[in-house]
Amino acid sequence: MSALVLNEEQQMLKDAAKRFMVESAPVSQLRALRDNNDETGFSRELWQSMVEMGFVGTLVPEQLGGSQFGYVGMGQISEQAGRNLSASPLISTAVGGVAALLLAGSSEQQQALLPKVAAGELLLALAVDETPRHNPVQVSTRLEAQGDGFVLNGRKQFVVDGHVADKLIVSARSSGADSEREGITLLLVDRTAAGVRVERTSMADSRNAAVVTFDDVKVAATDLLGEAGKGFAALELTLDVVNAQLAAELLGLSLESFERTVAYLLERKQFGVTLSTFQGLQHRCAHLFSELELVKSAVLKALMALDAGADDASMQVSLAKAKASEVAELATNEALQMHGGMGMTDEFDIGLFMKRARCVKALFGDFRYHANRFASLKGY
Amino acid sequence: MADLDAFRQQTRAWLDENCPPSMRKPITKESDQCWGGRNFTFESNDQKLWLDRMAAKGWTAPDWPSEYGGGGLSQEEHKVLREELARISARPALSSFGVWMIGPAILKFGSEELKRQHLPAIVRGEIRWCQGYSEPGAGSDLAGLQTRAVDEGDHFIVNGQKIWTSYADKADWMFCLVRTNPDAKKQLGITLVLFDMATPGVSTKPIKLISGNSPFCESFLDDVRVEKSQVVGEINAGWTIAKYLLTHEREMIGGMGRTASGQKTLSQVAVECIGLDGGKLADDMLRGEIVRWDLDAAAFALTAERVLDEAKSGQGVGAASAMLKYYGTELNKRRQELLVALHGSDGLVWEGEAHREGAIPRNWLRSKGNSIEGGTTEVQLNVISRNILGLQ
Numbered sequence A: 001m002s003a004l005v006l007n008e009e010q011q012m013l014k015d016a017a018k019r020f021m022v023e024s025a026p027v028s029q030l031r032a033l034r035d036n037n038d039e040t041g042f043s044r045e046l047w048q049s050m051v052e053m054g055f056v057g058t059l060v061p062e063q064l065g066g067s068q069f070g071y072v073g074m075g076q077i078s079e080q081a082g083r084n085l086s087a088s089p090l091i092s093t094a095v096g097g098v099a100a101l102l103l104a105g106s107s108e109q110q111q112a113l114l115p116k117v118a119a120g121e122l123l124l125a126l127a128v129d130e131t132p133r134h135n136p137v138q139v140s141t142r143l144e145a146q147g148d149g150f151v152l153n154g155r156k157q158f159v160v161d162g163h164v165a166d167k168l169i170v171s172a173r174s175s176g177a178d179s180e181r182e183g184i185t186l187l188l189v190d191r192t193a194a195g196v197r198v199e200r201t202s203m204a205d206s207r208n209a210a211v212v213t214f215d216d217v218k219v220a221a222t223d224l225l226g227e228a229g230k231g232f233a234a235l236e237l238t239l240d241v242v243n244a245q246l247a248a249e250l251l252g253l254s255l256e257s258f259e260r261t262v263a264y265l266l267e268r269k270q271f272g273v274t275l276s277t278f279q280g281l282q283h284r285c286a287h288l289f290s291e292l293e294l295v296k297s298a299v300l301k302a303l304m305a306l307d308a309g310a311d312d313a314s315m316q317v318s319l320a321k322a323k324a325s326e327v328a329e330l331a332t333n334e335a336l337q338m339h340g341g342m343g344m345t346d347e348f349d350i351g352l353f354m355k356r357a358r359c360v361k362a363l364f365g366d367f368r369y370h371a372n373r374f375a376s377l378k379g380y
Numbered sequence B: 001m002a003d004l005d006a007f008r009q010q011t012r013a014w015l016d017e018n019c020p021p022s023m024r025k026p027i028t029k030e031s032d033q034c035w036g037g038r039n040f041t042f043e044s045n046d047q048k049l050w051l052d053r054m055a056a057k058g059w060t061a062p063d064w065p066s067e068y069g070g071g072g073l074s075q076e077e078h079k080v081l082r083e084e085l086a087r088i089s090a091r092p093a094l095s096s097f098g099v100w101m102i103g104p105a106i107l108k109f110g111s112e113e114l115k116r117q118h119l120p121a122i123v124r125g126e127i128r129w130c131q132g133y134s135e136p137g138a139g140s141d142l143a144g145l146q147t148r149a150v151d152e153g154d155h156f157i158v159n160g161q162k163i164w165t166s167y168a169d170k171a172d173w174m175f176c177l178v179r180t181n182p183d184a185k186k187q188l189g190i191t192l193v194l195f196d197m198a199t200p201g202v203s204t205k206p207i208k209l210i211s212g213n214s215p216f217c218e219s220f221l222d223d224v225r226v227e228k229s230q231v232v233g234e235i236n237a238g239w240t241i242a243k244y245l246l247t248h249e250r251e252m253i254g255g256m257g258r259t260a261s262g263q264k265t266l267s268q269v270a271v272e273c274i275g276l277d278g279g280k281l282a283d284d285m286l287r288g289e290i291v292r293w294d295l296d297a298a299a300f301a302l303t304a305e306r307v308l309d310e311a312k313s314g315q316g317v318g319a320a321s322a323m324l325k326y327y328g329t330e331l332n333k334r335r336q337e338l339l340v341a342l343h344g345s346d347g348l349v350w351e352g353e354a355h356r357e358g359a360i361p362r363n364w365l366r367s368k369g370n371s372i373e374g375g376t377t378e379v380q381l382n383v384i385s386r387n388i389l390g391l392q
Helices: A008-024 A027-035 A046-053 A071-083 A089-106 A106-120 A233-269 A279-308 A311-337 A339-342 A350-360 A367-377 B002-018 B047-059 B075-087 B097-107 B114-124 B238-257 B266-274 B284-312 B321-349 B355-369 B377-388
Strands: A124-127 A143-147 A150-154 A166-172 A182-188 A196-200 A210-219 B129-132 B148-151 B156-166 B173-179 B189-196 B201-208 B216-227
Touching: A008 A046, A008 A071, A071 A089, A071 A233, A071 A279, A089 A106, A089 A124, A089 A166, A089 A233, A124 A182, A143 B266, A150 A166, A150 A182, A150 B156, A182 A210, A182 A233, A233 A279, A233 A311, A233 A350, A279 B284, A279 B321, A279 B377, A311 A339, A311 A350, A311 A367, A311 B284, A311 B321, A339 A350, A367 B284, B002 B075, B097 B114, B097 B129, B097 B173, B097 B238, B129 B156, B129 B216, B148 B173, B156 B189, B156 B201, B173 B216, B173 B238, B189 B216, B189 B238, B216 B266, B266 B284, B266 B321, B284 B321, B321 B355, B321 B377
Parallel strands: A124 A166, A143 A166, B129 B173
Antiparallel strands: A143 A150, A150 A210, A166 A182, A196 A210, B148 B156, B156 B216, B173 B189, B201 B216
């Protein structure tokens, strides 16, 4: 059982990610992208810098151009991205896309695509959900054999970075009824292929998502990730990898909004004293501090369990995502309330943290989804 | 590593031979717990045998120096011992405020004479200790305590009253906070002294709690003579030691948020009480509440582990004990509420062997004190907001 602390290399990566996000991807950058109605939704220049920093290849094996630094390492980057609301395709491409290729792809597919991902030449997006609330077994998008290939029909939503991705990683049903684990296939589809329609959906957090429809899209047999109908296990593992990183992002944004709030209480004066002197506020902060300590532990444990390939990794991930979601809601709600009227203004950043928190929570399962999954995995 | 493996093998072999089978069964009633002391009635020969064998190894206080009767184990060896004891579900050979509280304080702050006098007797379970801290007028504001100790040259004469003294009626010695300088700032006039409960002028009276049990007493001190050789640390410097002891106590009480080895988990109890329907607890609302608790308990256990790991690697968060105490006791109270709810009307039966003499409602009621004793929840929140967050 390894100790629940970062090792020296992981700590160094955390420090580097912290400096980088503060300097190169601060909250003001997200604000500018939003105010300019930027069509890409992130800065290509920033993405190139992230490639140079090695962030994009963190999960990619060394022989394929990455650093293979592991999930704990990637978690440090996600946490700092959370603190700064840094807009980038890290989650969609460097985490979700890479994990799906590693867990479901053939070595040919990995060799063809992963070096391009690590070099920043290929963006990926996971097209999983078909319903407003996350439910990965609910797959009606159909994949049917046609000639020596397949044809794809259906609709996906909340596809993060779907409108800019070069390739989409899609879950589709080859057999079985809706909401069965059996019969789900993972496959790659070019965003620009005939019959693919991508519609960017403008979200509350000013970040990227899309609705994607597939209308008789032709798919070559070589674009299947793994065996037809046997994709769910790899999809579930991929989602575990992504959810652990989302939990780390939630931790980062919760800590940042908490620290900004504590700083505000120390500075803002009413009734001739700073707000920090009021016990009614002190105790709420102390409670939130305790909850955040719990989230830190749960997130680190989930990342370590994934790195170790532990049997209970899925349970630890659901614990981390559930707890991080619950506390992010509390942290951002308390932050807004304690900022008073200023918290309601667009000029103050606190509202941006609240909006991002809700989107990260909803992505691939919120508190309720993961609490339910945690209980099921524990046999009740 | 090889040394540690060898230690594990030796420990395992020794425990196999020396831990009586009846001491490997879960503790189900009060008398299963061995507190030791002059007046203790052992429940069985095995209970005494187990205490004596463990004490002879110094393993009732595994990490104390062997020159004072302790086990002299390193942190790593101590961990191995804990793991091996848990592996065979061994009962603690001794439950002792001496081992948990005053012993570590004497080790850290006491004179050589005090160490030699008291520590070996604690290890052997011969002397049972109680803690004289709170007073009728000094609860959360502990530093406001009024029990007076007047300097009479080589000794003090102590007068005052203590309250919430755990098991004072069964204890042999008390470690007690007294005011030795009434003119100084309140924290600067306090001294920690030790005295025998058989000293003339010491009397106790049990307090009956809402649980129907009486684990606490009032203690009355009337012209009690305390030798100056029984002062721990310096005169008027007792507050530092008191705080050190409170930190210990908080960690101990906070530990109640964790499920002990051999104890059924809340979800196991829930499955037994309610049953499953399609793999899920048959009551949706209770399932939701149990999951919430279970998530918090799992994250809390990881946090206790992380705090320990950080302390070992020198990145300790310092005031973490207040957070652990606050969260752990609130968790335990929620657990007890859920246990009562899960058992329905059976969870309210107060007496009778069939219902373990009302263990469920009595434990539930006792748990209400968790967030009061050892510093209330509100005091812990004050400590976190002022000392950690700097809000004042």
